[in-house]
Amino acid sequence: MPVVVELILLAVAAILVIYGIYVYNRLVRMRNWVREAWSQIDVQLKRRHDLIPNLVETVKGYARHERETLERVIEARSRLLSGSPQERMQADNEIQQALKSIFALGEAYPDLKANQNFLQLQEELTTTENKVAYSRQLYNKTVADYNTLREQFPSNLIANMFNFKEEQLLAIPEEERTVPTVKF
Amino acid sequence: MLYRQIEQNRRKTVLLVILFGLLVLATGAAIGYLNDGDPVTGLVLAAIFLTIYLPVTWMSASRQVLGMAGARPASREEYPQLYNIVEELCIPARLPMPKIYIVDDPSPNAFATGLKPEKGAVAFTTGLLERLNREELEGVAAHELAHIRNYDIRLMTVSIALISVIIVLADIGVRMLMVRRGGSNRRGSNPAILIVALVLVILAPIAARLVHFAISRNREYLADATAVEFTRNPVGLKNALRKIAESDLDVQKAKQATAPLYFASPFSKERKKRRAGWFDTHPPIESRIERLERM
Secondary structure: OOHHHHHHHHHHHHHHHHHHHHHHHHHHHHHHHHHHHHHHHHHHHHHHHHHHHHHHHHHHHHOHHHHHHHHHHHHHHHOOOOOOHHHHHHHHHHHHHHHHHHHHHHHHOHHHHHOHHHHHHHHHHHHHHHHHHHHHHHHHHHHHHHHHHHHOOOHHHHHHHOOOOOOOOOOOOHHHHOOOOOOO | OHHHHHHHHHHHHHHHHHHHHHHHHHHHHHHHHHHHOOHHHHHHHHHHHHHHHHHHHHHHHHHHHHHHHOEEEOOOOOOHHHHHHHHHHHHHHOOOOOEEEEEOOOOOOEEEEOOOHHHOEEEEEHHHHHHOOHHHHHHHHHHHHHHHHOOHHHHHHHHHHHHHHHHHHHHHHHHHHHHHHHOOOOOOOOHHHHHHHHHHHHHHHHHHHHHHHHOOOHHHHHHHHHHHHHHOOHHHHHHHHHHHHHOOOOOOOOOOOOHHHEOOOOOHHHHHOOOOOOOOOOOOHHHHHHHHHOO
């Protein structure tokens, strides 16, 4: 083989290797972003997990008849920190539904509404829920970008070679898809 | 859209600084001429002033603006909900947490300042915190974070810091003219050039007003739209605008120069208008609400 051809082959091989490294690094970077986005949700779920017992304790004293709602929250809380991301988000969603009725108790029990502790917990749980919602948007966008790169040609060759697994989107619960209603 | 806005804001800031420099040089020359018929001395003094003043202003502009507005730092202990709201919105806005300030004023309003997103600051009046519920505060905070993200804050902060000195300079010029007219005329100077100088002194504050046009009113529509993109909820922002329009109070420390900074016009008279006038700093609240309704 003439030297020129050898050099060309070598150059092509070098370009392919460089491209491979580039795609590999991008995949790694994006997979880390996905993990980072999830860990942001995780932090908030843990915080909710810690806040709920306080809330239950506070509400118990005022609203003895609301046992069922409180038990529902406690049950869902026990599933908050284990299982797949999707399962944990499901548990969080159930908590969110139950919390809505607990916060509404403030209207039925004026003493509860005047309780500083109750108000503080309500605010803390609201902010964690909002952070979960915003982080989930971020998470889903990151996952979508990662999955696209993973499936697209030719980057999918590298992804398959190094076994980059598909990441799951976090489904948005039905009631959140509807347009928010006017609140006064 | 957003990237174009950022690019535009950066360009406009540079242009503004250059225009300011030229204006100060011209004013210096004019005042120098008025004083002893020699524009060169004034020009040189103005140039020396610029080389010191511009960097100092750039470094301290954000502090200057916060000072002019009478803002004090807010602590997390004192305003936990406000901290929570801003922290939440930093997630979709992809911004680092800005500093939070409070303005003790019963008129509901807010503003953001800073030279870059990493050094952003948002300020809320106590009137705003008292009147608005959580959902509405979220809307206003998202709007301010939108200003931070698209670099509106840099253009706004630099222009306000520069405008305020133009007004001071023009004032000095006017006084010099008065003194000259009253004092003994040592030697006769060319009346034509004297008139030019006079025009320049009059023109300076007008030029300052014109800067408001550079900060296009459309920025508010864009920030509203971006805010809804963050919160996914136009209702809070809409109700906030309604409540602010209802208020009859002016923000006490707001001046003509700092007016464009605020969430809605700090002057209640302007807030009640239905149509935008030439010199208005904000689009009418009605049309902002209308656009939000169409989302």
